[in-house]
Amino acid sequence: MDMIPSRLEKALQVGAHAVINSAEEDLVERLVELHGNAPRRPGEKRPGTDIYLDAAGAPSVIQSVLRIAKPGATLGIVAVHKKPVEVDFGAILSTELTIVMSSGYPTEIFEVTEDIIENWERYAPIVSDQFDFDDVEQALTTAGTPGAADKVVVTFD
Numbered sequence: 001m002d003m004i005p006s007r008l009e010k011a012l013q014v015g016a017h018a019v020i021n022s023a024e025e026d027l028v029e030r031l032v033e034l035h036g037n038a039p040r041r042p043g044e045k046r047p048g049t050d051i052y053l054d055a056a057g058a059p060s061v062i063q064s065v066l067r068i069a070k071p072g073a074t075l076g077i078v079a080v081h082k083k084p085v086e087v088d089f090g091a092i093l094s095t096e097l098t099i100v101m102s103s104g105y106p107t108e109i110f111e112v113t114e115d116i117i118e119n120w121e122r123y124a125p126i127v128s129d130q131f132d133f134d135d136v137e138q139a140l141t142t143a144g145t146p147g148a149a150d151k152v153v154v155t156f157d
Contacts, residue, residue: 001027001061006128007150013125028068038070040094046070053078059085066092074098127151 001020002008008019020030031047038048050073052065057079065075066087075097116123128150131139136154143152 002056004147010125010150014122027064031068040071049073051076055079057081059083062087066097069095069097071095072098074100076100076102078102127153129153130155132157 001022002011003021003023005021008021011019018034020027028045028047031049032045034047035050036048037045039046047068048070052069052073052075054061054065054075054077059081062075062077062085069075069092071094073095077099129139129142129152131142131152131154133154133156139152139154142149
């Protein structure tokens with residue numbers, strides 16, 4: 001799920017089975033279409049999605065999942081949230097949502113790096129910008145500007 005079409009296209013290129021443009025599509029309707037309906041009450045629409053993964057670090061992602069998660073779903077958070085995210089535990093009590101935090105550093109990064117090296121063609125579309133080390137300040141500015149880039153790579157000669 002994203003609001004930027006180029007990111008959704010890249011997700012499909014690297015193996016996503018489906019994407020949702022949250023600026024144009026109703027999140028609940030699309031997830032129900034993909035995963036079925038799992039209502040808590042008769043007549044309710046609630047996606048049958050088992051696992052949600054927040055890799056964006058946007059509070060709206062967390063709030064959306066808390067609002068729509070079915071009973072017993074899991075929310076995995078691998079993103080870095082720069083500000084606190086409010087969670088109304090009373091509102092999600094009946095969902096029995098499992099929230100799992102994850103940080104693969106410093107152990108899992110080596111497994112990921114090996115996969116990127118072995119399958120670099122698959123991951124190449126993720127890189128939106130490349131800079132020489134001489135332009136590292138511009139690279140940092142680009143990477144730090146929301147929506148300006150997907151992944152920025154700095155190369156050393």
